[in-house]
Amino acid sequence: xxxxxxxxxxxxxxxxxxxxxxxxxxxxxxxxxxxxxxxxxxxxxxxxxxxxxxxxxxxxxxxxxxxxxxxxxxxxxxxxxxxxxxxxxxxxxxxxxxxxxxxxxxxxxxxxxxxxxxxxxxxxxxxxxxxxxxxxxxxxxxxxxxxxxxxxxxxxxxxxxxxxxxxxxxxxxxxxxxxxxxxxxxxxxxxxxxxxxxxxxxxxxxxxxxxxxxxxxxxxxxxxxxxxxxxxxxxxxxxxxxxxxxxxxxxxxxxxxxxxxxxxxxxxxxxxxxxxxxxxxxxxxxxxxxxxxxxxxxxxxxxxxxxxxxxxxxxxxxxxxxxxxxxxxxxxxxxxxxxx
Amino acid sequence: xxxxxxxxxxxxxxxxxxxxxxxxxxxxxxxxxxxxxxxxxxxxxxxxxxxxxxxxxxxxxxxxxxxxxxxxxxxxxxxxxxxxxxxxxxxxxxxxxxxxxxxxxxxxxxxxxxxxxxxxxxxxxxxxxxxxxxxxxxxxxxxxxxxxxxxxxxxxxxxxxxxxxxxxxxxxxxxxxxxxxxxxxxxxxxxxxxxxxxxxxxxxxxxxxxxxxxxxxxxxxxxxxxxxxxxxxxxxxxxxxxxxxxxxxxxxxxxxx
Numbered sequence: 403x404x405x406x407x408x409x410x411x412x413x414x415x416x417x418x419x420x421x422x423x424x425x426x427x428x429x430x431x432x433x434x435x436x437x438x439x440x441x442x443x444x445x446x447x448x449x450x451x452x453x454x455x456x457x458x459x460x461x462x463x464x465x466x467x468x469x470x471x472x473x474x475x476x477x478x479x480x481x482x483x484x485x486x487x488x489x490x491x492x493x494x495x496x497x498x499x500x501x502x503x504x505x506x507x508x509x510x511x512x513x514x515x516x517x518x519x520x521x522x523x524x525x526x527x528x529x530x531x532x533x534x535x536x537x538x539x540x541x542x543x544x545x546x547x548x549x550x551x552x553x554x555x556x557x558x559x560x561x562x563x564x565x566x567x568x569x570x571x572x573x574x575x576x577x578x579x580x581x582x583x584x585x586x587x588x589x590x591x592x593x594x595x596x597x598x599x600x601x602x603x604x605x606x607x608x609x610x611x612x613x614x615x616x617x618x619x620x621x622x623x624x625x626x627x628x629x630x631x632x633x634x635x636x637x638x639x640x641x642x643x644x645x646x647x648x649x650x651x652x653x654x655x656x657x658x659x660x661x662x663x664x665x666x667x668x669x670x671x672x673x674x675x676x677x678x679x680x681x682x683x684x685x686x687x688x689x690x691x692x693x694x695x696x697x698x699x700x701x702x703x704x705x706x707x708x709x710x711x712x713x714x715x716x717x718x719x720x721x722x723x724x725x726x727x728x729x730x731x732x733x734x735x736x737x738x739x740x741x742x
Numbered sequence: 743x744x745x746x747x748x749x750x751x752x753x754x755x756x757x758x759x760x761x762x763x764x765x766x767x768x769x770x771x772x773x774x775x776x777x778x779x780x781x782x783x784x785x786x787x788x789x790x791x792x793x794x795x796x797x798x799x800x801x802x803x804x805x806x807x808x809x810x811x812x813x814x815x816x817x818x819x820x821x822x823x824x825x826x827x828x829x830x831x832x833x834x835x836x837x838x839x840x841x842x843x844x845x846x847x848x849x850x851x852x853x854x855x856x857x858x859x860x861x862x863x864x865x866x867x868x869x870x871x872x873x874x875x876x877x878x879x880x881x882x883x884x885x886x887x888x889x890x891x892x893x894x895x896x897x898x899x900x901x902x903x904x905x906x907x908x909x910x911x912x913x914x915x916x917x918x919x920x921x922x923x924x925x926x927x928x929x930x931x932x933x934x935x936x937x938x939x940x941x942x943x944x945x946x947x948x949x950x951x952x953x954x955x956x957x958x959x960x961x962x963x964x965x966x967x968x969x970x971x972x973x974x975x976x977x978x979x980x981x982x983x984x985x986x987x988x989x990x991x992x993x994x995x996x997x998x999x
Binding site (some may be wrong): 521539558 | 770774777793794797798800801804805806809812813816817874875876919
């Protein structure tokens with residue numbers, strides 16, 4: 403059996419498909435239940451009940467939503483660019499999926515354990531802008547277009563500080579491999595020595611996924627619903643799924659870069675009994691809970707405040723921290739790799 | 743076998759999409775084909791084993807440069823009939839430029855000579871499977887070519903500052919938020935409590951209510967508190983005053999709700 407999977411071409415292809423399914427099926431189920439969890443958690447925070455009709459505690463609500471979405475009519479605006487209009491949601495959705503290829507769920511447990519894993523993640527997340535820009539433009543609607551432009555400007559701005567935060571993490575690791583990044587946190591998770599960067603990264607992740615309090619692209623009060631105003635049925639569903647899958651991805655990145663990935667908090671008995679993938683899932687779920695918590699707590703930023711925070715606060719701060727941590731590592735001789 | 747097949751797929755799509763960049767009628771489609779071309783170039787880099795270059799190509803060109811292209815192109819008001827007129831006018835010039843480039847390329851490739859010491863140049867950093875090409879590139883760039891690298895960075899810095907200088911306009915009419923000024927405001931210098939007799943109205947105050955300091959003066963950056971501002975303020979003072987009607991009893995204010 404092992405021979406078939408590792409030594410024949412067909413076997414390897416089947417293995418890749420199985421590995422992909424093993425990541426994507428739980429991810430999509432997670433996305434479905436994240437929408438429910440968001441409504442439940444926010445309801446609890448606002449002293450409401452949330453969805454409670456479909457199934458016990460409303461657990462079937464996610465499927466009810468999916469069926470509703472699938473049976474709606476697909477409307478394509480008359481002046482829209484049909485090809486691009488339909489392409490945009492598929493792009494957004496598939497980009498949110500392909501990034502998971504490099505996320506390690508255990509030591510060496512990734513579909514692709516590549517040397518430039520962080521760069522791959524950065525590249526994929528920087529592509530997310532296209533789905534939004536194309537959707538905004540192809541809809542031939544001024545609300546959608548303005549929403550798309552806003553969103554693109556916001557995502558490009560916060561990518562800069564995300565990049566710098568990642569650089570300061572990489573300085574401490576000495577490798578672009580995600581597996582090595584987690585292993586470098588065996589002794590202490592990076593969220594402790596780099597606490598300010600952890601916060602900057604988390605807030606930038608909120609902005610990058612267009613979540614509250616940075617959900618200006620949606621801005622329902624002035625832009626109706628932003629870049630996906632004109633979308634309906636399955637196309638809208640794909641945007642929706644893509645957005646939530648991106649939240650999972652960003653939480654995954656936070657967990658791997660700062661919360662020690664699959665590592666338990668302490669390397670001693672009761673913690674090590676729980677397998678690594680479960681730790682990673684627990685950390686991702688914690689981050690997602692904070693995403694929802696933030697949404698229920700903070701009011702939306704004004705657009706100029708958002709840009710000010712990104713360019714005038716986060717960018718100089720993360721740049722200064724990068725230089726500082728490089729200097730600190732150099733002086734203390736902790737710089738990995740050394741003079742190679 | 744597999745690698746060759748993948749190479750030909752990437753190469754064919756790259757050439758096709760590069761052609762479509764030029765041929766597409768809609769400029770937005772052109773930019774999107776350009777992005778496709780970048781992707782396939784990244785794929786070719788990956789096949790060649792240059793994984794760092796491939797990812798950087800995607801991050802820099804697709805993730806940043808092409809987004810700005812797309813931004814600009816999407817906001818253009820494209821007029822297709824005007825563009826078609828333009829084709830007839832500019833076709834000869836374009837043809838001449840293309841011809842010159844073609845001749846130059848032919849001349850360059852027919853006289854292509856490989857440096858005699860290629861073996862030494864190519865192996866400044868010995869390659870080994872344990873060494874990622876990110877590390878190898880870093881070694882070459884930061885040890886052997888550090889000054890050239892720094893000069894590149896300087897050129898980019900100058901370009902960046904130039905772009906800022908060219909586009910930054912400090913418009914006096916712009917309503918910029920001055921957070922320090924907002925924090926410095928106290929009730930004392932922005933509120934004036936007046937007792938207005940009930941049933942008389944504000945006729946005695948000039949007939950209307952408005953802020954003590956006129957917004958268009960206060961909003962100009964850098965003018966707050968200057969001589970010009972004070973003169974303007976004195977002028978305003980003679981005309982209007984902020985009127986806050988203090989209710990006779992504490993509960994009166996609730997009536998507005």
